[in-house]
Amino acid sequence: MTHLVQATDLVILAYFLALNSFYALLLVLSIPEIWEQTRLAEDEDFQRLMQSDALPPITILVPAHNESATIETSVTAILTLEYRSFEVVVVNDGSKDDTLERLRHAFELYEVPRTYPEGIATRRVRAVYRSRSRTRLLVIDKENGGKADSLNAAINASRFPLVIAVDADTLIEPDALLRLTRPFLLSSRIAAVGGTVRVANGCTVRDGRVTDARVPRRFLPGVQVVEYLRAFLFGRLGWNRLGGSLVISGAFGLFRKEYLHAIGGYRVASVVEDLDLVVRLHRHLRQRRIAYEIPFIPDPVAWTEVPESGRILSRQRERWHRGLIAAMWLYKGMLFNPRYGPVGLIAMPFFTFGEALAPLIEVVGYVITFAGLALGQVNGAFALLFVLVAWGYGMLLSLWAVVLEEVSFRRYRRVGDLARLLLYATLENFGYRQRTVWWRLKAFFTVWKHRQVWGEMTRKGFEASV
Amino acid sequence: MTSRQFLIVVAAVQGVLLIALIILIILNRWVRLRRRAKVHPRRVALNAVMQRWTLGQAGAVDVLRALAHLPVPLAIDALVTWSARVAGERWQELSQALEHQWWTRVVRSNSRSGRWWKRLECARFLSVAATSRDIGRVLRLLRDHHPAVQIAAATTLERLASPVLVTAALDRLPFLGPTVQAYYASVLKRARPAVLRHLQQLFRRLDDPRLPRIVEFAGRLQEPVLREPFTTLATHPDREVRTQVARALGRFPHSESVAALAILVQDEAWPIRAQATRSLGMIADPASLPLVRDALRDTEWWVRLRAGLALTRFGAAGRNVLLEAEVGGHAEARDMARLILGLSPQALAEYAA
Numbered sequence: 001m002t003h004l005v006q007a008t009d010l011v012i013l014a015y016f017l018a019l020n021s022f023y024a025l026l027l028v029l030s031i032p033e034i035w036e037q038t039r040l041a042e043d044e045d046f047q048r049l050m051q052s053d054a055l056p057p058i059t060i061l062v063p064a065h066n067e068s069a070t071i072e073t074s075v076t077a078i079l080t081l082e083y084r085s086f087e088v089v090v091v092n093d094g095s096k097d098d099t100l101e102r103l104r105h106a107f108e109l110y111e112v113p114r115t116y117p118e119g120i121a122t123r124r125v126r127a128v129y130r131s132r133s134r135t136r137l138l139v140i141d142k143e144n145g146g147k148a149d150s151l152n153a154a155i156n157a158s159r160f161p162l163v164i165a166v167d168a169d170t171l172i173e174p175d176a177l178l179r180l181t182r183p184f185l186l187s188s189r190i191a192a193v194g195g196t197v198r199v200a201n202g203c204t205v206r207d208g209r210v211t212d213a214r215v216p217r218r219f220l221p222g223v224q225v226v227e228y229l230r231a232f233l234f235g236r237l238g239w240n241r242l243g244g245s246l247v248i249s250g251a252f253g254l255f256r257k258e259y260l261h262a263i264g265g266y267r268v269a270s271v272v273e274d275l276d277l278v279v280r281l282h283r284h285l286r287q288r289r290i291a292y293e294i295p296f297i298p299d300p301v302a303w304t305e306v307p308e309s310g311r312i313l314s315r316q317r318e319r320w321h322r323g324l325i326a327a328m329w330l331y332k333g334m335l336f337n338p339r340y341g342p343v344g345l346i347a348m349p350f351f352t353f354g355e356a357l358a359p360l361i362e363v364v365g366y367v368i369t370f371a372g373l374a375l376g377q378v379n380g381a382f383a384l385l386f387v388l389v390a391w392g393y394g395m396l397l398s399l400w401a402v403v404l405e406e407v408s409f410r411r412y413r414r415v416g417d418l419a420r421l422l423l424y425a426t427l428e429n430f431g432y433r434q435r436t437v438w439w440r441l442k443a444f445f446t447v448w449k450h451r452q453v454w455g456e457m458t459r460k461g462f463e464a465s466v
Numbered sequence: 467m468t469s470r471q472f473l474i475v476v477a478a479v480q481g482v483l484l485i486a487l488i489i490l491i492i493l494n495r496w497v498r499l500r501r502r503a504k505v506h507p508r509r510v511a512l513n514a515v516m517q518r519w520t521l522g523q524a525g526a527v528d529v530l531r532a533l534a535h536l537p538v539p540l541a542i543d544a545l546v547t548w549s550a551r552v553a554g555e556r557w558q559e560l561s562q563a564l565e566h567q568w569w570t571r572v573v574r575s576n577s578r579s580g581r582w583w584k585r586l587e588c589a590r591f592l593s594v595a596a597t598s599r600d601i602g603r604v605l606r607l608l609r610d611h612h613p614a615v616q617i618a619a620a621t622t623l624e625r626l627a628s629p630v631l632v633t634a635a636l637d638r639l640p641f642l643g644p645t646v647q648a649y650y651a652s653v654l655k656r657a658r659p660a661v662l663r664h665l666q667q668l669f670r671r672l673d674d675p676r677l678p679r680i681v682e683f684a685g686r687l688q689e690p691v692l693r694e695p696f697t698t699l700a701t702h703p704d705r706e707v708r709t710q711v712a713r714a715l716g717r718f719p720h721s722e723s724v725a726a727l728a729i730l731v732q733d734e735a736w737p738i739r740a741q742a743t744r745s746l747g748m749i750a751d752p753a754s755l756p757l758v759r760d761a762l763r764d765t766e767w768w769v770r771l772r773a774g775l776a777l778t779r780f781g782a783a784g785r786n787v788l789l790e791a792e793v794g795g796h797a798e799a800r801d802m803a804r805l806i807l808g809l810s811p812q813a814l815a816e817y818a819a
Contacts, residue, residue, distance in 0.1 A: 039583050043590075043614055054648035113808040115817070117767050130813060181645070186613045188643040385473045392480040399487045406491050418495070422488065 005372045012365045013386075019354050020393055026238030027400055033237040034298065038408050040182060041299040055181055057085035058254070059158035063150035064090055064168040068097040072106045074168050077208025079134050083177040087136045089154040090168075094123075094144025103139055108132035116159075120152040120265035128157070147250075148266035148273040155257065155265050164254045165274075171200055171210055171303040172252070179300035180254045183293070191281060191292040192255040194248035195300035196232045198411065199225045201308060210303045215417040215424070220313060223424045223432050224306045230401035233408070236296035243342025244294040246282070246351050250274030252302035259284065272323025279331050282343045299409060314439040321359070321443035328352045359440040391429040398425035508535045509544070516548050520556070526563045538569055542591050549594040554625075561595040570595070577603040582612040589618035596626050608634050613646050620653045632660040636668070639683055640676035651683045662689060669695040678706035685714030693718040700726035708738050716745025724751050731757050736766040743769060747776025755780055759787050762799045770798060774806035775817050 060078055064071055071090075078088050092100045103109060109129035123145030131137040142153050151165055164180070166172060176195060183190045201224075202216030216222045239245035248255075250273060260266075263277075263284045270276035278294065285292045307313040328335075328351060335352060337344040369387075372378030402421050405411070412418060512532040518524035533541045549557055564570045576588040589607045592600050604626065607619035616638070623631055632654065639650050654661050668680050669692075681699065684692050696718065699711045712730045715723045727749075730742035743761040746754045758780070761773035777784035791803035809817070 039586075040614060043586065043618075054645050054652060056645055110810070112810065112813050113805050115771070115805055115809070115813075130810070132812075135812065185617075185643060185645045185649075379470075382470050382473070385470065385477065389473050389477050389480065392477060392484070396480055396483055396487070399484060399491075403487055403491055403494075406494050415495075418491070422491070 002375075002377050005368055005375070005377045008364065008368045009372070009378070012361065012368070015353075015361055016390065019358070022350060022354060023393075023397055026242075027234060027397065029238040029241040030234045030404060033240050034233070034404055034408050037237070037298055040186075041179065041297075055084055055178075056162050056184060057087075057160040058083065058162045058164055058177060058181070059154075059160040059257075060086060060088045060177075061151055061154035061158065061163055061165045062088060062090040062168050063093055063147050063154065063165070064095065064099050065093040065144070065147070065150070066095045066097045066099060067168040068095070068099045068102055070169050071099050072102050073208040074171065075103065075107070075137070077171055078166065079136060080174070080208075081172060081177050082174045085160070086177065087138060087159060088134075089138045089140065089157050091140045091142060091150040091154045093142060093146070093150040100139075100141055104129070107134055107137055107139070109139055116157050119156050119261055122149050122153040122156065125153060146268055148268045148270060151273070152265040152268070155260055158257060161257055162254055163257045163260065164252070165250055166302070167251045167304065169305055170197070170251045171205065171208055173301045173303075174209065176252075176300040176302060179297065183295050183297060184254075187293060189291050189293050190256070190295070191259050191285060191290075192248055192253060192278065192294045194236065194245070194253045194294075194296040195302060196298050197228060197249045197251050198232075198301055198303050199228055199306050200303035201306055203303065205303075213411040213417075214414070215412055215420040217420070218308060219424070219427070219432075220310065221306050221308050222420060223428050224313075226398050226401065226421060226424045226428055228306075229405050229421075230398055232296070233298055233404040234397070234401045237298060237404075239347070240295050242346050244282070244347070245296055246278050246343070246347050247275050248278050248294065248296070249302075251304050252300070255281075270323065271326055272320055275323055275327050276330075279327055279334070282340065282347075283331065283334060286340045286343065301409075301411075310435070314435075314442075317436055317439040318442045318446065321356070321440040322447045324351065324356050325443055325447045328356045359437045360444065362437050363441055391433075394429045394433065395426055398428055401425075505537065505540065508532070509540065512536060512541075512544055516544070519560075520548075520552055526560055529560060530563060530567060533564075534567065534569060538573060539587065541569070542573070542587060542594075545594050546590060549625075557594075557625075558597075561597055564595050565597060565599070574600070574603060577606055582610075582615060585610060585612070585615045586618055589615050589622075593618050593621035594625065596622050598626070598628070601626070601628055601630060604631055605634050608638060613643060616642065617646060617649060620650050623653045623657055627657065627660075629660045629663075632657045633664050636661060636664050636680075636683075637676075640679035647679065647683070651686050654683070655687060658687070658689070661687070662691060665692065666695065669699070672702065677702075678704060678710055681707055681710040681714065685710060685717065688717045690718070693720060693723065697722045697726040700729050705735050705738065708733060708735070709741055712738050712741035712745055714745075715742075716748035719749045719751070721751070724749060724754050728754065728757055731761060736764070736769055739764060739766070740769045740772045743772040743776050747772070747779045750776075750779045750781075750784075752780070752783060755783055755787065758784070759791075762787070762791055762802060763796050767798075767802075770802040771805075771817075774802045775814070778806065778814055 062075065062078065067074070075088065075090060090103060092103065109131055111127050112130045114125065114128050123143040126141045126143065129139040129141070131139070138157060140153055140157055142150070155163060162181070162184070164177070180193055180195050183193045198213070199216070199221060200210060201221035202214045203210045204212035204214070215225050236245050236247070253274065259281060263280045266273045267276050267280070281294065307316055328348070331348070334340045334344045335348045340348070369378055369383050373380055373383060399422070402425055412421060515524055515528050515532040519526065519529050533544065536544065570591065573588050573591045576584040579585050579588070585607060588603070592604055592607070596604055604619055604622045607615055608631065610616055610619065620635055623635060635650055635654055639647055642650060665680065665684050668674065668676070671677070681696070696711050696714055699707055702708055702711070708730060712727065715727055724746070727742045727746050730738055731746065733739050733742065739761065743758060746758050758773050758776050761769055762777065764770050764773065774788065777788050788803045788807055791799045792807060794800055
């Protein structure tokens with residue numbers, strides 16, 4: 001028993017050191033990246049170029065399922081984005097509420113014949129509508145098939161070479177599309193681009209726009225602000241320098257359509273369709289030796305409503321983690337495979353061992369430590385010190401994300417908001433982190449059973465957050 | 467060192483770093499506030515001087531003095547903003563006066579900097595304040611590897627009329643990303659005479675791998691003198707060249723264009739047939755109606771769609787072809803005709819766009 005506890009302790013210590021060293025590397029890499037991105041974001045000539053006719057046209061894909069509360073505001077906000085040439089394809093995925101009726105009424109829809117081939121197979125399209133008041137809008141009404149199926153239907157109907165998938169409950173900043181196309185101007189090898197997603201809870205929202213960014217006063221949405229900052233500003237920026245991340249948020253990512261067609265669009269059976277899509281994109285492009293980049297840029301921002309109750313948050317996190325485990329298992333052939341370059345040698349191992357297996361290892365660590373303490377095999381003071389160091393490191397990473405936000409984009413201007421950010425970054429490790437570990441752990445038990453295609457979430461609607 | 471001592475050291479380092487980060491956050495806010503308080507009045511002062519200068523109530527010397535009080539990036543920002551509001555000759559006077567300022571000499575010397583953002587600063591400055599003595603610098607910046615620098619340098623062409631720069635930009639065009647290419651094209655359109663001369667030379671180099679991009683750009687100019695070279699390229703062996711020619715010819719309503727499109731509409735590659743059909747619809751010459759009617763029976767859906775849409779531009783004759791096809795024996799042509807005839811005028815306009 002003694003040997004088992006000692007050996008496990010050693011393994012966990014080595015894991016802890018390796019993982020945190022990698023985080024430190026990401027942290028260091030995020031510094032030059034944010035410096036460069038901030039410089040480009042401020043460049044006036046780019047602004048001028050981005051307002052010229054030279055920009056590539058974009059199709060915005062909006063899957064909607066039971067989004068009656070927010071659909072009108074969201075679509076109106078999307079239709080008034082600052083971009084020269086774009087169209088919006090909203091897909092009503094067999095909603096049981098009055099999503100379609102609301103759209104029909106708000107945008108004066110009229111039925112038109114279907115004028116495009118079905119490049120990617122989807123559930124039956126019941127009708128296609130155009131709007132009398134908004135020529136850029138196309139609405140597809142189809143049988144329920146899940147988010148991935150809806151996105152595929154929207155890709156089929158899209159006319160333009162770049163497509164962006166946006167959740168119906170996501171608020172895009174007016175200039176976000178302009179900013180998101182920047183990498184396409186800088187390089188002809190761009191396959192996809194991810195932007196930042198921020199938390200809309202607590203913010204003032206008017207006419208589908210976040211007019212005043214605030215950090216929520218309630219702990220649960222507040223701590224998610226820190227989580228999102230950490231995930232986007234420091235995690236993904238660091239990945240830009242390591243060959244590209246595996247994740248482009250499903251709520252806000254721009255893709256080259258020809259590549260989406262080449263890989264057969266979104267995989268309907270996937271739980272987390274965005275992660276699955278990006279992994280397949282990497283695989284396809286690497287296998288065909290196509291030079292490509294999938295960067296993340298921090299300045300285009302979309303705002304999303306995050307769960308405010310532990311019950312819904314637990315469901316969301318369990319689903320995300322289930323999707324991660326399933327994707328890592330499905331594409332295990334890429335793991336440590338030099339054929340896939342940095343994706344196979346760095347990203348896949350990190351997402352498998354550093355993300356997918358992390359809750360399992362963390363729980364084993366807690367159990368072994370308690371067992372060791374009970375059996376007198378582990379020194380109590382040492383265990384406490386170790387836990388404090390682990391939590392301190394977590395705090396350090398969260399604070400670093402706050403620093404990056406402060407030196408770059410500073411969306412949260414008030415001192416009170418900054419104080420709350422610092423507070424949540426500190427408190428996150430005491431209780432909240434352990435709860436997320438438990439939620440993610442549950443995914444290991446449900447991964448083989450479930451197949452959930454829409455992340456069901458009770459929404460307040462943005463008007464309520466004014 | 468024992469593992470316990472190691473952890474104590476790590477914890478201590480973490481504690482120091484945590485405090486340092488919090489101090490950094492607070493300091494950052496404080497420094498920004500101070501800088502803003504310091505720079506804002508100078509910005510306001512510059513804007514006031516600029517306003518007076520445009521009205522002829524202040525001299526260029528006052529503007530130069532106000533600019534020198536601002537940090538260099540902000541001074542360049544101000545110049546970029548004001549350059550759009552001030553008439554050409556008057557702005558040239560200011561550009562010449564700026565040549566002798568110490569800070570502009572430093573900015574100009576950055577054209578050779580190893581750091582892209584320094585070169586970008588220089589290119590942005592030259593885009594609004596370049597004089598004929600800067601042609602060498604702009605040439606270097608046009609050939610820069612960073613697209614942001616290239617874009618800023620290309621903007622100089624709007625202010626500095628130089629055949630050397632036009633030729634260099636046109637030569638760079640095929641090697642740029644599609645969007646930067648489109649931006650270059652929009653800038654080059656303004657230097658039309660020099661561009662046309664150089665284009666006619668480039669059109670003669672039939673084996674040049676840059677030809678497809680050059681043809682694409684030339685199509686955007688819609689210049690009548692280029693119609694003839696376009697029609698001669700209709701039989702070019704490169705598929706991409708033929709695609710661009712098929713797309714461009716629709717903008718040149720001429721019997722020779724129709725003759726060239728008659729060849730292209732029978733090309734083995736369907737994207738070329740689709741483009742040629744679309745162009746025939748744009749010209750809408752009644753003589754070409756049989757060609758479009760044949761295209762409605764093409765094996766490729768996109769060509770049939772383009773043919774259907776093109777027929778709507780032929781007026782009553784085109785509509786009759788669609789009505790015949792709607793009840794005709796060719797199943798695919800019948801489906802497409804039904805689809806097109808069912809579209810609302812608004813939907814048709816959107817498809818034609």
